[in-house]
Amino acid sequence: MEIPNTWAPLMLSAVRDAVLYTESLLNSETIRDRSDYEEHHLQLxxxxxxxKSEYKSIEDEVGLPLDKIL
Incomplete structure (x- = not known):
């Protein structure tokens, strides 16, 4: 699958936000079965x-350093 360079920072940001959200959810007391969320967090x-490793190869083309995104 080919992802346009202009979408790469957005994808990184979205997945990072999903990781942070899932971490918050795991730390809350609102879920009953943590195992599904733990597996989802691991995959995320x-x-x-x-x-991040793939982005490093196009970082110069995109013109936005990885540390500025995350």
Whole structure:
């Protein structure tokens, strides 16, 4: 799948926000079965790490450093 360079920062930001949201949810007392959310959190964090490594290869083309996004 080819992702346009202009969308790459948005994707990174969205996945990072999803990780943070899931972490907050796991720390709350509103969920009953944590196992589904823990698995989802694990997959999100792995996906974020993958996206960050892929982004590094196009960072110069995009013109926005990774540390400015995250």
């Amino acid at each position: 964090t792995q996906f974020l790490e993958y996206l």
